[in-house]
Amino acid sequence: xxxxxxxxxxxxxxxxxxxxxxxxxxxxxxxxxxxxxxxxxxxxxxxxxxxxxxxxxxxxxxxxxxxxxxxxxxxxxxxxxxxxxxxxxxxxxxxxxxxxxxxxxxxxxxxxxxxxxxxxxxxxxxxxxxxxxxxxxxxxxxxxxxxxxxxxxxxxxxxxxxxxxxxxxxxxxxxxxxxxxxxxxxxxxxxxxxxxxxxxxxxxxxxxxxxxxxxxxxxxxxxxxxxxxxxxxxxxxxxxxxxxxxxxxxxxxxxxxxxxxxxxxxxxxxxxxxxxxxxxxxxxxxxxxxxxxxxxxx
Numbered sequence: 001x002x003x004x005x006x007x008x009x010x011x012x013x014x015x016x017x018x019x020x021x022x023x024x025x026x027x028x029x030x031x032x033x034x035x036x037x038x039x040x041x042x043x044x045x046x047x048x049x050x051x052x053x054x055x056x057x058x059x060x061x062x063x064x065x066x067x068x069x070x071x072x073x074x075x076x077x078x079x080x081x082x083x084x085x086x087x088x089x090x091x092x093x094x095x096x097x098x099x100x101x102x103x104x105x106x107x108x109x110x111x112x113x114x115x116x117x118x119x120x121x122x123x124x125x126x127x128x129x130x131x132x133x134x135x136x137x138x139x140x141x142x143x144x145x146x147x148x149x150x151x152x153x154x155x156x157x158x159x160x161x162x163x164x165x166x167x168x169x170x171x172x173x174x175x176x177x178x179x180x181x182x183x184x185x186x187x188x189x190x191x192x193x194x195x196x197x198x199x200x201x202x203x204x205x206x207x208x209x210x211x212x213x214x215x216x217x218x219x220x221x222x223x224x225x226x227x228x229x230x231x232x233x234x235x236x237x238x239x240x241x242x243x244x245x246x247x248x249x250x251x252x253x254x255x256x257x258x259x260x261x262x263x264x265x266x267x268x269x270x271x272x273x274x275x276x277x278x279x280x281x282x283x284x285x286x287x288x289x290x291x292x293x294x295x296x297x298x
Contacts, residue, residue, distance in 0.1 A: 006030055006031065006032045007031050007032065007072045007073060007190075007191060008031070008032040008033075008034060008070065008071050008072045008073075009026055009031045009032070009033055009034070009071065009072065009073050009074070009075065009190055009191075010034045010035075010036055010054070010067060010068060010071040010073070010074045010075070010095075010100075011023055011026070011033060011034070011035050011036065011074075011075045011077075012036040012058075012074070012075065012076055012077050012078060012091060013036075013075075013077030013078055013079070013106070014035035014036060014037055014043065014051075015035070015037050015039075015042050015043060015046060016077070016079070017149060017150075017179060018077060018106065018179055018182060018183060018186075019035070019077065020046065021179055021180055021182075021183035022075065022183045022186055022187065023035065023046075023047060023051065025183055025184065025186075025187045026187060026190070026191075027047075027050055027051070029187060029191055031190075031191060032052070033047075033050070033051045033052065034051065034052035034053070034054050034067070034071060035047070035051050035052070035053055035054065036054045036056050036064075036067045037053065037054070037055060037056075038055065038056075038057060039055070040053045040055045054066065054067035058078055058083070058087035058088075058090060058091065059083070059087065059090075061090055061093070061094065064090055064091055064093075064094035065094045065097060065098065067094070068091070068094045068095045068097075068098040068100060069098050070098070071095075071098065071100055072100065072101060072102070073100060073101065073102040073103065073104070073190055074091070074095050074100055074102070074103045074104070075103075075104050075106070075186060075190060076088055076091055076092070076103055076104065076105040076106065076128075077105075077106040078091075080121050080124075080247065080250060081246065081247075082246055084121070084124040084125070084128070085124040085125075085127040085128055085131075088105070088128045088131075089127075089128060089131045092128070092131060092132055092135055092137070093135075095137065096135050096136075096137060100137065101137070101138060102137070102138045102139065102140075102190070103132060103137050103138070103139040103140075104139065104140045104141075104142065104186055104189045104190050105128065105129065105132060105139060105140070105141050105142065106142050106144070106182075106186070107125040107128070107129060107141050107142060107143045107206065108121050108122045108124075108125035108126075108143065109122070109143060109144065109145050109146065109263065110143045110145070110206070110208045110265070111145075111257055111262035111263055111265070112125070112253075112254065112257065113125055113126045113129070113143065114126075118253065118257060119250070119253045119254070119257065120246070120249060120250050120253065121250045121253070121254075129141050129206070138196075140189040140196060140199075140207060141205075141206040141207065142182065142185060142186060142189065142206070142207050142209060143206045143207065143208045143209065144177050144182045144209040144210075145174070145175050145176065145177050145208075145209060145210040145211065145263060145265075146174050146175075146176050146177070146258070146263055147176070147177060147178075147179050147182070148176045148177065148178045148179065148211075148279075148281065148284045149178070149179045150179075151174065151176055152176060152220070152281070152284065152285065152288070153288075154166065155220065155224065155285060155288060155289075156288040156289055156291065156292055159224060159228065159232065159289065159292045160291075160292055160293070163230060163231065163232055163233060164232065164233050164234065164235040165217060165220055165221050165224060165232060165233070165234050165235070166234075166235050166236065166237040166238065167217040167220075167234055167235075167236070167237065168236075168237055168255040168258070168259065169217070169255055169258040169259040169263075170216075170217045170218075170234055170236065171216070171217075171259070172216065172258055172259050172260065172261045172263070172264065173214035173215055173216040173219075173261070173263075173264045174214060174215060174216075174258055174263040174264060175210040175211045175212075175213065175214040175215075175263065175264060175265060175266045176211050176215065176281055176284075177209050177210055177211045177270070177278060178211070178278065178279035178284055180279060181209070181211075181270050181274070181278045181279055182209060184273075184274055185207065185209060185269075185270060185273050185274065188273050188274065189207070189273075195273065199272070199273070202272070207269050207273070208265075208267045208269055209267070209269050209270055210265060210266050210267050210269070210270070210278070211266070211270075211278050211279070211280065211281065212266065212270075212271075212277050212278045212280060213266065213280065213281070214263075214264040214265075214266060215281045217234045218234060219281075220234075220281070220285065221233060221234050223281070223282050223285050223286075224285060224289060227285065227286055227289050228289060228292060228293075228294055229294055230294075
């Protein structure tokens with residue numbers, strides 16, 4: 001990582017859910033942010049002139065080399081897909097050629113990677129983690145657990161239409177993490193060299209990020225019942241709409257592993273990095289449910 005007063009950080013996946021949380025946080029820390037996007041117009045609509053824009057494709061090495069030139073560090077994130085391992089490896093190769101000094105990789109959940117062979121997505125991320133390790137570049141790997149903004153995103157919608165939360169893993173608890181906490185940790189991993197050194201000394205290896213408590217579907221229903229003043233139940237999900245076969249298989253593997261309890265582990269990494277407890281599910285659901293109708297008084 002550079003010792004300049006204003007480190008130049010390249011953010012891939014910048015226009016996605018996490019990237020849109022990360023970029024303003026980096027700008028607030030006076031980093032010079034360059035966003036790697038497929039469409040420059042999208043980046044301009046999000047951030048105007050506040051960022052540098054590198055329009056590039058994960059499948060075009062020349063554009064990746066151009067995007068990484070002159071950057072100090074890289075936040076590596078790309079969508080789940082069959083080509084994830086090859087695409088992210090190309091970005092690492094470009095970063096290595098450009099002389100970047102530090103990479104923070106957003107990886108899969110720990111339980112999708114270890115043990116291998118249970119998750120297509122986890123195996124791809126594990127391949128990239130090894131490629132990154134072999135590159136010799138200073139790096140931090142973030143392995144966030146299930147995101148609240150993904151795993152719990154349908155709760156409010158379900159409850160606008162009825163009195164049931166639909167869940168694929170009814171009998172298993174999950175230590176959901178708020179994407180805002182992931183972004184806060186990523187900022188520290190990118191910009192706080194002292195903290196990175198301290199974490200390496202304390203526990204070398206990936207930073208496994210979870211919420212502070214594992215919560216089951218029945219607990220989610222209890223939280224929603226309290227907030228909405230009506231009884232909320234838990235039901236199995238409706239049949240999924242048609243989707244890409246690869247993504248459907250990946251999601252099916254996630255649900256199987258979560259149902260077996262693999263996503264319930266809790267770590268103290270967020271507290272160690274941020275000096276505070278992670279955001280909790282009750283507060284997140286409260287935010288989401290504010291627009292849900294309250295049962296009328298009888």
